[in-house]
Amino acid sequence: MKGTAKAHTNIALIKYWGKRNDALILPTNSSLSLTLDGFYTKTTVEFRRDLSSDLFLLNDQAVSGQAYERVSRFLDLVRKLSGEENIYAEVNSRNEVPTAAGFASSASGFAALAAASTRAIGLELSDEELSILTRQGSGSACRSIYGGFVEWQMGEREDGLDSRAVQVAPEDYWDVRVAAVELSSTMKKVSSREGMKRTVDTSPFYSGWLEAIPNDLMQLKAAIKEKDFEKLGAIAEANCLKMHATTLGANPPFTYWHDTTVRVMHAIQEMRSKGIPVFFTIDAGPNVKALYLPEHEEVVKSMLENIPGVTSVTLSRTGKGISYL
Ligand code: 2P0
Structure with missing residues (x-):
C-alpha cells in the first residue's frame, strides 16, 4: 500500500485571497495560476498495519505540531474516502521549495500528498476528484494537479463539490x-x-x-x-x-x-x-x-x-x- 508522486508549485496571477468556508477551504473568489517546473515536492506514502498513528518526515526530519496535524487530518479524509478508516501511514516528503518564505510549498506539498496517498490506499480518482480532495488540504494546492495555466473555479455549492481547478492551457502552450x-x-x-x-x-x-x-x-x-x-x-x-x-x-x-x-x-x-x-x-x-x-x-x-x-x-x-x- 505504497505510492509516490511529484507535484510542482504554482504562482497565482489572479490571487486566491479569502475563504467562505474554513473547514472545507472554499474560496470567496476564483483564481488563476501558472504551474512552475522549478519548485516541487516529491512524496511517498505507505499505509502500514503496524502503525498506531501517522508519521510525517519532511526532508528526512520528523515533523510534529501544526504541520503534522494538517497532514494527518488530510489523511483522515483519504481514509474516509477509501473506507479504510483504521490504517496509518508513513509519509516521506522532499521539498525542493524554500519553506514558508513566500514560496507556496503548501501547494506542491498537498498536491503530492493527495496524489501519493490516494494511489497508496488504492483509490482511483479522476484529476477533477483529486483537485477537490487536494483543495481540502490547502486551497492553492488544488491548482497544482494540472500543468500550465490553471483556474480554480470557486464554485457555488455548500459541499464544495464544484470548487476545483481546471486547466486553461497546457504547459507547452506558451513559454512564459x-x-x-x-x-x-x-x-x-x-x-x-x-x-x-x-x-x-x-x-x-x-x-x-x-x-x-x-x-x-x-x-x-x-x-x-x-x-x-x-x-x-x-x-x-x-x-x-x-x-x-x-x-x-x-x-x-x-x-x-x-x-x-x-x-x-x-x-x-x-x-x-x-x-x-x-x-x-x-x-x-x-x-x-x-x-x-x-x-x-x-x-x-x-x-x-x-x-x-x-x-x-x-x-x-x-x-x-x-x-x-
Ligand atoms: C494564491 N496564496 O493564490 C494566494 C496568493 C497566497 C497569496 O494561496 O489556507 O497556503 O491552505 O488554503 O493555499 C496561500 O494560501 O492557504 C495562497 P490555505 P494557501 O496562491
Whole structure:
C-alpha cells in the first residue's frame, strides 16, 4: 500500500485571497495560476498495519505540531474516502521549495500528498476528484494537479463539490518564464491562512477586491488566449497590488512587504520603462516573482541579481501537473 508522486508549485496571477468556508477551504473568489517546473515536492506514502498513528518526515526530519496535524487530518479524509478508516501511514516528503518564505510549498506539498496517498490506499480518482480532495488540504494546492495555466473555479455549492481547478492551457502552450527573487528565508510573521482571514473579517477594502475579480479573470484569460504578454503581466501585477492593498486596511493592519520587496518592485517597473517587458507578482511573503519572456532572460536575471538585498534568483519555466513515480 505504497505510492509516490511529484507535484510542482504554482504562482497565482489572479490571487486566491479569502475563504467562505474554513473547514472545507472554499474560496470567496476564483483564481488563476501558472504551474512552475522549478519548485516541487516529491512524496511517498505507505499505509502500514503496524502503525498506531501517522508519521510525517519532511526532508528526512520528523515533523510534529501544526504541520503534522494538517497532514494527518488530510489523511483522515483519504481514509474516509477509501473506507479504510483504521490504517496509518508513513509519509516521506522532499521539498525542493524554500519553506514558508513566500514560496507556496503548501501547494506542491498537498498536491503530492493527495496524489501519493490516494494511489497508496488504492483509490482511483479522476484529476477533477483529486483537485477537490487536494483543495481540502490547502486551497492553492488544488491548482497544482494540472500543468500550465490553471483556474480554480470557486464554485457555488455548500459541499464544495464544484470548487476545483481546471486547466486553461497546457504547459507547452506558451513559454512564459518566472524568476523567483528571494530576499529572506526567515519565517513570515502572518501566515497566509491567518492573513486572509483577518483581511476578510476586518478590511473595508475587501469588498473592492472581490468586485475586481471577474474583470481581472476575464482579461487574463483573454491575454492567455491571445498570447499577449504585456496584457498578462499588467493584469497580474495589478491584481497582486490589489490583494496586498487589502492587508493595509485590516485590523490590525499588516503588510508582507520588506524594504527590499519595494526596491525590487521599483526596479522591475524601471526596467519596463526602458522597454523590457517584465512584471512582478508577490504572494503572502516578502519575495517577488518576476514574469518575463525567454528572449529577455539574461537581462532580467542580471538586473534582479544586482539589486541590493536580493539573496538569490531562481529561474523557472512552466511546469507539468502531478506525476506518479
Ligand atoms: C494564491 N496564496 O493564490 C494566494 C496568493 C497566497 C497569496 O494561496 O489556507 O497556503 O491552505 O488554503 O493555499 C496561500 O494560501 O492557504 C495562497 P490555505 P494557501 O496562491
